[in-house]
Amino acid sequence: MARALVGVKRVIDYAVKIRVKSDKTGVVTDGVKHSMNPFDEIAIEEAVRMKEKKLVQEIIAVSCGPPQSQETIRTALAMGADKGIHVEVSGPEYETLQPIHVSKILAKLAQDEKVDFIIVGKQAIDDDCNQTAQMIGGILDWPTGTFCSKIENNNGELTVTREVDGGLEVIKMKTPAVLSADLRLNEPRYATLPNIMKAKKKPIKKMTPKDLGVDTAARIDVLSVEEPPVRQAGSVLPDVDSLITKLKEGGHV
Amino acid sequence: MFATFLKTSRFSNKFGTLARYESTLVIAEHNNASVSPVTCNALSAAKKIGGDITVLIAGTKCDPVAQAVSKANGVSRVLVADNDVFKGFLPEVLTPLIIATQNEHKFTHIMAGATAFGKALLPRVAAKLDVSPISDIIGIKAPDTFVRTIYAGNAIQTLKSKDNVKVLSVRGTSFEPAPLEGGNAKSDPAPAGDYKTNLIEFIKQELTKSDRPELTSAKAVISGGRGMKSGDNFKLLYALADKLNAAVGASRAAVDAGFVSNDLQVGQTGKIVAPDLYIAVGISGAIQHLAGMKDSKTIVAINKDPEAPIFQVADYGLVADLFKAVPELTEKL
Numbered sequence: 001m002a003r004a005l006v007g008v009k010r011v012i013d014y015a016v017k018i019r020v021k022s023d024k025t026g027v028v029t030d031g032v033k034h035s036m037n038p039f040d041e042i043a044i045e046e047a048v049r050m051k052e053k054k055l056v057q058e059i060i061a062v063s064c065g066p067p068q069s070q071e072t073i074r075t076a077l078a079m080g081a082d083k084g085i086h087v088e089v090s091g092p093e094y095e096t097l098q099p100i101h102v103s104k105i106l107a108k109l110a111q112d113e114k115v116d117f118i119i120v121g122k123q124a125i126d127d128d129c130n131q132t133a134q135m136i137g138g139i140l141d142w143p144t145g146t147f148c149s150k151i152e153n154n155n156g157e158l159t160v161t162r163e164v165d166g167g168l169e170v171i172k173m174k175t176p177a178v179l180s181a182d183l184r185l186n187e188p189r190y191a192t193l194p195n196i197m198k199a200k201k202k203p204i205k206k207m208t209p210k211d212l213g214v215d216t217a218a219r220i221d222v223l224s225v226e227e228p229p230v231r232q233a234g235s236v237l238p239d240v241d242s243l244i245t246k247l248k249e250g251g252h253v
Numbered sequence: 254m255f256a257t258f259l260k261t262s263r264f265s266n267k268f269g270t271l272a273r274y275e276s277t278l279v280i281a282e283h284n285n286a287s288v289s290p291v292t293c294n295a296l297s298a299a300k301k302i303g304g305d306i307t308v309l310i311a312g313t314k315c316d317p318v319a320q321a322v323s324k325a326n327g328v329s330r331v332l333v334a335d336n337d338v339f340k341g342f343l344p345e346v347l348t349p350l351i352i353a354t355q356n357e358h359k360f361t362h363i364m365a366g367a368t369a370f371g372k373a374l375l376p377r378v379a380a381k382l383d384v385s386p387i388s389d390i391i392g393i394k395a396p397d398t399f400v401r402t403i404y405a406g407n408a409i410q411t412l413k414s415k416d417n418v419k420v421l422s423v424r425g426t427s428f429e430p431a432p433l434e435g436g437n438a439k440s441d442p443a444p445a446g447d448y449k450t451n452l453i454e455f456i457k458q459e460l461t462k463s464d465r466p467e468l469t470s471a472k473a474v475i476s477g478g479r480g481m482k483s484g485d486n487f488k489l490l491y492a493l494a495d496k497l498n499a500a501v502g503a504s505r506a507a508v509d510a511g512f513v514s515n516d517l518q519v520g521q522t523g524k525i526v527a528p529d530l531y532i533a534v535g536i537s538g539a540i541q542h543l544a545g546m547k548d549s550k551t552i553v554a555i556n557k558d559p560e561a562p563i564f565q566v567a568d569y570g571l572v573a574d575l576f577k578a579v580p581e582l583t584e585k586l
Contacts, residue, residue: 017540018404027408039522099376100385125521127403129388131376134344138380143345143453146373149515159456164369165469165524166460167516171341173453183505183522184515219385223398223411231547234568236559240581243553246569250551252473252530253497253586 001057002116002156002175004047006081007106008040008063010072011126024224026095036072039121041079041188042181046151047119048080049186055153058082060113064102066090070204077199078191084204085109089216096218098127101209103135108212110140115176116156122147122180133180143173149184275304275396278354280347280365280374283310283318290470291366291423293430296325298423300431301393302362305329309354309443311339311347319440326435334443341455344374346448351378353444360418361396367422367525368469375422384416389525391427405521405544425469426527426548461514465491468517471500473530476519476546479506480535480556480575487512489576490534493583502526502546504536520545535575538563555579 012018013033020027036044050056061076063069064087073084087105089097110118123130137144145151145160149168152159162169163182191199209216237243247253277299282289292308299306306327310319311334323331332354338346351374355363363378365371367389379386391409392400398413399421468474475494477487487501494501502519503512519526521544531549536542538554538561546552547566554567555575564570571578 012404014541018407020408027404098385100380100383103380123522125405128401128405128521129386130372131379131386131388134373134376135380135386137344138348138377143450144373144377146344147369162369163515164458165516167458167514169341169458170456171343171453172456174451177452183509219415220387221413221415223413225403226409226411228402228406228409228547231552231566232568234552234564234566234570236564236570236572240571240573240578240585243569243571243582244585247530247553250530252551 002055003058003060003114004050004056005060005062005106005110005113005115005118006040006043006047006076007102007118007120007132008044008061008072008076009037009124010034010063010065010069011037011124014038014125020225020227024226026222026225034068036075037121037124039123039181039183042183042185043119043121044076044079044081045186045188046181050153051080060085060115062087062106062109064089064097064105066094073204074199075191077202078196079189083202086204086206087212088206088208093216096220096222097216098219099129099131099135100219101214101216103132103139104214105209105212106132107136107139108214110136117175118178120180122182133178137178140176140178142176142178144178144180145171145173146180147182148179149182151179151185275302275361276358277302277304277306277362277364278358278360279306279308280351280363280371281308281310281318281322282366282368282370283312283315285312285315286317288318288321288433289366289368290430290467291368291425293433294425294428295364295366295423296328296431297428298390298393299362299364300327302396304361307332307358307360309334309351311350311443312342313337313340321433323438323440324436325431325433325438327431328436328438331438331440332443333440336448338449342370343453343455344377345450345453347374348377348381349446349448350443352381353446355382355418357444362419362421364421364423367424371422375420379420382418382420384418384420385414386420386422387412387414388422389424390421391424405540406547407540424525426525461516465494466498466500468500468502468519469524469526471526471528473497473499474502474519474526474528474546474549475499475532475534476502476504476536477507477512477534478504478536479510481507481512484512489579489583493579496583496586497530499530504542533563533567534579536563537561538566
């Protein structure tokens with residue numbers, strides 16, 4: 001039966017209003033609430049549903065990042081993943097870690113663990129890159145279903161519905177394959193307390209990029225991170241007529 | 254005279270003499286009949302890099318597209334790959350073609366629009382070239398220095414790429430579209446090869462049909478959120494949109510509630526729009542929605558909750574029941 005590898009990233013919680021550091025080197029992350037990237041929750045959920053349908057035998061959750069990434073792996077284990085792999089990257093090396101590095105790590109792990117699918121979220125809400133699934137596909141020469149809103153698994157053949165700009169698209173691919181989860185793929189479950197307790201007993205293997213032979217040398221220099229321009233305060237209008245006047249003044253109607 | 258030539262070329266190009274060695278490949282996005290508008294935005298980004306511009310057009314019976322693009326000012330060459338294998342524009346099939354093209358021409362930059370097409374394709378190409386792609390750029394400071402947003406548009410990152418080939422996706426709304434006129438590029442066949450794969454197969458596309466302007470390039474956009482209460486009530490927005498020749502968009506809440514289809518979603522994970530006029534109706538203004546529309550020139554919010562965050566970015570706010578205000582607005586326009 002099939003084995004699935006799911007990539008999960010620890011990011012600043014989606015509801016947090018981020019702050020840019022005054023020295024313009026990045027955003028403030030210390031003491032800020034972090035959680036699993038929302039798209040990765042959807043990826044884990046999909047893998048767990050495949051397991052519940054007996055299409056997948058084992059789910060491996062992987063996260064690359066500082067020691068705190070283990071919490072993210074524990075969340076994945078509590079949702080139903082069987083074991084975790086933590087590829088520890090921290091400090092300055094983590095600051096410039098990009099999808100290219102993560103893709104190489106996941107590609108190597110996929111080969112070592114002999115998995116049939118890799119599922120990741122379509123993008124991380126911090127760097128907003130939307131690259132990892134596509135790059136893993138490129139590295140392994142596996143077909144890649146990006147922005148999936150439906151995945152049907154029929155004995156090693158996947159029928160995938162993708163969210164594209166004008167609507168939906170259906171493609172069919174052979175496994176092994178890489179998939180990236182879009183918002184509409186599913187509604188992730190909450191980890192229940194008994195499952196959180198059980199997850200504590202599940203194994204997490206710790207590794208480094210070096211163990212996997214992946215070079216994490218920086219491919220970019222971040223020159224600055226700044227606040228976006230602030231919009232001028234607007235005005236509240238009393239009625240529809242004054243709105244129409246304003247639209248006319250602005251040449252919109 | 255040679256000295257004068259050097260001087261003018263330096264003045265005419267803000268990146269100095271180095272830029273003369275740049276050469277960019279733009280991957281055209283199209284539907285075989287016409288080129289999609291975002292390709293024109295990508296062309297104008299390519300012009301900012303300076304140097305030579307080549308456009309690659311791969312498709313099935315895509316001759317009309319090749320003809321249109323060869324008329325674009327600033328394009329020096331159009332490469333055409335016309336073959337049934339490119340049906341569905343699958344990255345698995347296009348990537349080897351792009352790599353073959355790159356091996357032959359050694360471009361310094363490869364770019365496309367940051368659409369579902371560009372986002373799915375470019376990182377695969379970058380992986381094959383072992384370079385780190387740069388997504389959704391909003392500015393070009395130098396041939397190796399780019400500006401992009403992170404954290405749902407709440408921070409702006411300027412980065413310098415160290416890779417020898419820059420693979421870039423371009424945010425359409427950040428670059429003026431280059432007109433497809435004033436040029437006369439020669440058209441050549443793209444490198445031939447066996448690009449067929451049996452790993453993946455395109456089955457079908459189900460596109461939402463609409464007579465309204467396309468969301469990402471419309472001059473005006475009217476979006477509805479959870480406050481619309483039902484899909485049926487979106488009729489109110491369609492009526493107003495028709496008066497304003499506007500496109501209709503939606504917040505994630507409206508899409509998740511099933512009011513409208515996914516491809517109308519505006520936001521961090523949907524479409525990024527920057528029209529002249531954006532009217533947000535019954536939308537609270539979550540961070541993720543603002544990421545997709547806060548570069549609009551004029552923002553109007555219609556919401557009954559005066560505390561809704563949307564009013565903090567709106568130029569004009571109307572605290573009112575949308576079910577009264579929207580029909581009244583439509584009526585009076």
